[in-house]
Amino acid sequence: MSLLGMVTTTSLLEQASSEIIALSALHCAVMAAVPWFLLQNAIVSTELIEDGTPMSILGSSTLGLVTFGVALWVSVATGLDTQDVFRFRDDPTAIYLRSDGLFVLTLVWPAV
Numbered sequence: 001m002s003l004l005g006m007v008t009t010t011s012l013l014e015q016a017s018s019e020i021i022a023l024s025a026l027h028c029a030v031m032a033a034v035p036w037f038l039l040q041n042a043i044v045s046t047e048l049i050e051d052g053t054p055m056s057i058l059g060s061s062t063l064g065l066v067t068f069g070v071a072l073w074v075s076v077a078t079g080l081d082t083q084d085v086f087r088f089r090d091d092p093t094a095i096y097l098r099s100d101g102l103f104v105l106t107l108v109w110p111a112v
Contacts, residue, residue: 004023004026004027005027007023008020008023008024008027018080021076021079021080022079024075024079025072025075025076025079026072026075028071028072028075028102028105028106029068029069029071029072029075030068031071031106031110032067032068032070032071032105032106032109032110033064033065033067033068033071034110035110036064036067036110037064040056040063040064044056067105067109070105071102071105071106074101074105075102075105078099078101078102
């Protein structure tokens with residue numbers, strides 16, 4: 001995770017390129033999914049769900065992968081400015097890049 005952060009914040013890649021957008025989207029999706037994998041691991045370690053059962057494996061995989069997929073989709077849509085889904089049509093500030101959904105998925109959602 002820190003390697004992705006290092007690549008996206010340094011000048012290794014050209015800024016505002018599609019490669020940096022893809023890596024930044026991947027970094028945001030990983031940052032959103034990791035806390036849910038850790039939470040599921042903590043639940044399994046307290047023996048509320050037994051280790052190795054299909055319930056423990058499906059629970060961690062499903063929640064983590066859904067969070068990863070949604071965060072990746074929102075990150076790519078925000079980075080490529082194809083986020084018409086997230087805008088209101090009568091909003092006068094719709095021409096500006098808005099990343100409210102990305103903020104919720106990467107900072108607020110893992111904190112819950």
